[in-house]
Amino acid sequence: MSRTATEPASRTAAEPASRTAAEPASRTAAxxxxxxxxxxxxxxLGTQSAGAELVSSDAVLENGLRVLVVQRAxxxxxxxxxxVPFAEPQGFTTGAPHVGTAEVLAATLLxxxxxxDRLALDTELAAVGAEVGASVDPERLVVGGSVLAEGLxxxxxxxxxxxxxxxxxxxxxxxxxxxxxxRLEVARSQPGVLAREAVLRRSLAGHPxxxxxxxxxEVTVVTAEDVRALHARAVVPRGALLVLxxxxxxxAVLEQVRTALxxxxxxxxxxxxxxxxxITPAPTLLVDxxxxxxxxxxxVAQGVSRSDAGYPAAQLANLVLGGYFSSRLMENVREDKGxxxxxxxxLDASQAGQVLTVELDTSRETTAAxxxxxxxxxxxxxxxxxxxxxxxxxxxxxxxxxxISLATQSGLASTLSRLVPLGLEPSWVREHxxxxxxxxxxxVRAAAARMFGPGRFTxxxxxxxxxxxxxxxxxxxxxx
Amino acid sequence: xxxxxxxxxxRSLVLDNGLRVLIAPDPxAPVIAVSVHYDVGFRSEPEGRTGFAHLFEHLMFQxxxxxxxxxxxxxxxxxxxxxxxxxxPDYTDYFQVLPSAAxxxxxxxxxxxxxAPKITAENLANQVEVVKEEIRLNVHNRPYGGLxxxxxxxxxxxxxxxxHNGYGDFSHLEQASVDxxxxxxDTWYAPANAVLTVAGxxxxxxxxxxxxxxxxxxPVRPEPVRASFAEPQLSSERWEVHVDAHAPLPAVAVGYRLxxxxxxxxxxxxxxxxxxxxxDSDSSRLQRTLVQRDxxxxxxxxxxxxxxxxxxxxxxxxxxxxxxxxxxxxxxxVLDAVDAEIATLAADGPSAVELAGVVARWRAGTHxxxxxxxSRTLEAGASELLFGNPHLSAELPDLVAAVxxxxxxxxxxxxxxxxxxxxxVQPGGAA
Numbered sequence: 001m002s003r004t005a006t007e008p009a010s011r012t013a014a015e016p017a018s019r020t021a022a023e024p025a026s027r028t029a030a031x032x033x034x035x036x037x038x039x040x041x042x043x044x045l046g047t048q049s050a051g052a053e054l055v056s057s058d059a060v061l062e063n064g065l066r067v068l069v070v071q072r073a074x075x076x077x078x079x080x081x082x083x084v085p086f087a088e089p090q091g092f093t094t095g096a097p098h099v100g101t102a103e104v105l106a107a108t109l110l111x112x113x114x115x116x117d118r119l120a121l122d123t124e125l126a127a128v129g130a131e132v133g134a135s136v137d138p139e140r141l142v143v144g145g146s147v148l149a150e151g152l153x154x155x156x157x158x159x160x161x162x163x164x165x166x167x168x169x170x171x172x173x174x175x176x177x178x179x180x181x182x183r184l185e186v187a188r189s190q191p192g193v194l195a196r197e198a199v200l201r202r203s204l205a206g207h208p209x210x211x212x213x214x215x216x217x218e219v220t221v222v223t224a225e226d227v228r229a230l231h232a233r234a235v236v237p238r239g240a241l242l243v244l245x246x247x248x249x250x251x252a253v254l255e256q257v258r259t260a261l262x263x264x265x266x267x268x269x270x271x272x273x274x275x276x277x278x279i280t281p282a283p284t285l286l287v288d289x290x291x292x293x294x295x296x297x298x299x300v301a302q303g304v305s306r307s308d309a310g311y312p313a314a315q316l317a318n319l320v321l322g323g324y325f326s327s328r329l330m331e332n333v334r335e336d337k338g339x340x341x342x343x344x345x346x347l348d349a350s351q352a353g354q355v356l357t358v359e360l361d362t363s364r365e366t367t368a369a370x371x372x373x374x375x376x377x378x379x380x381x382x383x384x385x386x387x388x389x390x391x392x393x394x395x396x397x398x399x400x401x402x403x404i405s406l407a408t409q410s411g412l413a414s415t416l417s418r419l420v421p422l423g424l425e426p427s428w429v430r431e432h433x434x435x436x437x438x439x440x441x442x443x444v445r446a447a448a449a450r451m452f453g454p455g456r457f458t459x460x461x462x463x464x465x466x467x468x469x470x471x472x473x474x475x476x477x478x479x480x
Numbered sequence: 481x482x483x484x485x486x487x488x489x490x491r492s493l494v495l496d497n498g499l500r501v502l503i504a505p506d507p508x509a510p511v512i513a514v515s516v517h518y519d520v521g522f523r524s525e526p527e528g529r530t531g532f533a534h535l536f537e538h539l540m541f542q543x544x545x546x547x548x549x550x551x552x553x554x555x556x557x558x559x560x561x562x563x564x565x566x567x568x569p570d571y572t573d574y575f576q577v578l579p580s581a582a583x584x585x586x587x588x589x590x591x592x593x594x595x596a597p598k599i600t601a602e603n604l605a606n607q608v609e610v611v612k613e614e615i616r617l618n619v620h621n622r623p624y625g626g627l628x629x630x631x632x633x634x635x636x637x638x639x640x641x642x643x644h645n646g647y648g649d650f651s652h653l654e655q656a657s658v659d660x661x662x663x664x665x666d667t668w669y670a671p672a673n674a675v676l677t678v679a680g681x682x683x684x685x686x687x688x689x690x691x692x693x694x695x696x697x698x699p700v701r702p703e704p705v706r707a708s709f710a711e712p713q714l715s716s717e718r719w720e721v722h723v724d725a726h727a728p729l730p731a732v733a734v735g736y737r738l739x740x741x742x743x744x745x746x747x748x749x750x751x752x753x754x755x756x757x758x759x760d761s762d763s764s765r766l767q768r769t770l771v772q773r774d775x776x777x778x779x780x781x782x783x784x785x786x787x788x789x790x791x792x793x794x795x796x797x798x799x800x801x802x803x804x805x806x807x808x809x810x811x812x813x814v815l816d817a818v819d820a821e822i823a824t825l826a827a828d829g830p831s832a833v834e835l836a837g838v839v840a841r842w843r844a845g846t847h848x849x850x851x852x853x854x855s856r857t858l859e860a861g862a863s864e865l866l867f868g869n870p871h872l873s874a875e876l877p878d879l880v881a882a883v884x885x886x887x888x889x890x891x892x893x894x895x896x897x898x899x900x901x902x903x904x905v906q907p908g909g910a911a
Binding site for chain 1: 545
């Protein structure tokens, strides 16, 4: 379909509006950047429509499992997230270290039950379009999945079967353990994984959270008996959370879950991770990665809890420093200097505590300069506080990005499964835009002054020490 | 179940300057998305200028007549939105997702840079450095960097468009000039060479009026002639070795030619189903045999497209198998094991249960993807641009469901060991 435009092309265009026009291109870049009518004004924002209210149900079952069901019927699918706090239970030991046993447990959770072998499990899930996977970290075991809405009963049945009857068959444990050893090797060849380990050691040394990825010898000793014992002791409903989001009737689905998971019981409660130590400021440590063409800068400081009244101000201060593309850090280090593809800061939260992180990767040759610019911005945001315009931009972004992230079933399910275990109510996400709107500019400036400043940080630079150590020592604030 | 009503039909029109426009109203969330797909990707960049299409994508964010450097990012984000762009073999896309109040702004932003992007020597030099950091991050400083998308094409293809590195050589990036940028823009970024998609919580009449207001006077320029990238089928097994200093374990990538999806969509989709039957789940053929039973490979994937996305490029598009494997096995042993499973499928086809599982998972996966406004928007624009059908991604579950066991067997039979490219990755042991 082609018809005349409401505004004729020839009225404002630099070239005649003929479909057969034109010599081969030979304009300069300056000519391309200019039209006869000159720059135009940015259109104002229109009226914003409101999102629909969510229908949900929320209950703690007799077995202690909290179940949150939210209706969002955009597509005929249901997203599921089961979160079980999974720190090492006190007074419980198998022969193998918890970190290794937990990894093998996650890898074999769906590898067979008394009722179904591995093939039968996956085949039944496939028939209803379901995918399910398990992952573990020092804090929690997450079983996540999705299913065509009409297949939800099958997903719940498989989930119940796995939680109460996973057998972690010996041959599956043996093969997944060997595979895990190879995957750990691959993981530890990734500079990002190594840098994360190094900065966690630097900031949370001695705490289980400083040791997310098991060592090979912590995995090779794991036996099927260890895994089964940990499953019996720690894969328990009391203290766990199941979130279901999608094309569901919340009350009816809550009853389905109550019936399907009634047999999942334990006298124990899930084990919550012990609190993180307070992060002590310290010089940035140079970590050698010989020959590396690119370095990782990772700095951390004390964060702010989501449930703290000052959190919205802290969130906005973080955005101004490095929390989105239009931040001081990104505009300086990437868009002005070209030292990095991406620089960012973030407020990471866990049940055990919270940290403020600053990260970027930069070439060996620009490492010292990029670190200097990062430290400079950490100082400047205290001494030259965020302006009204910077705060207004951050506020609009925070509100808009939240609504975009909640506009999908999977986004809503993942957000709720992260926030509710932090002690927040599901309504927190709906109320948060109002909190951001009510936060004053001065509160944001005060938060920036409290959070930032290089003297509050510790961290690492991972790179080629042979090239970097002299110049970083000269820069100061770096331990080699 | 309480399924929402299906969204109203998609509206399509063509402006006088040749710009194709798709308008897709969907009131399920108070959010809108605007994307532009230009019909140029790294297969069209000039020889001696590898990486130029991607570098140019970065430059399109560096300001335009009405927006100074940094303003594009700032306007989108201070309006509550997110943005990005990406470069593919056959197209380059740009998008923003914003609260619905910012509909006109989003349309304005894309129109302004389609009409008059501002490319300066300073911004070019800056973005060359940024792109080099991107390449260090994704290729030079990590194990298996560029596997398979950079490393496999030079084994699989003979012509520059298909075989070269789309990220580019540093020396080529550094030689890029502002005049190169002007030529590239005038040649490839004509409105008649683009598809604009506007989707989300909007009134289609209002959206169409805004599109005409802001894009109507983008000057017409000739639509470039798109070259064919066709190459003859391979006539032997080609084998090359790449030493990866960062890789701890050996790996192998294998590429085969696929049917042209524009000419033989059922044949292409049979290969899509084949990929899922081979590696997509715990019950898939190669996961059960090579991973779970034999412990031969650590991770394996098989499917259509260099980036694991089917129907994201025109012909020629490869079927790719990639595996990271145990050092105890040779690449040849891994290939022999893969070949044995493929031969079984070629002889017997998949079972009805296997096919039903693939179809149900494909349906669920399509729904999940289309639950994201940005995915719906980008898929409509890309499938209109590549295949002239903006509904293709929505139709795929039904098309996949129509694939028969015989078609999958034929797709397996087409993966011939004597007509494929093999890239063997050997751990280099350094760094």
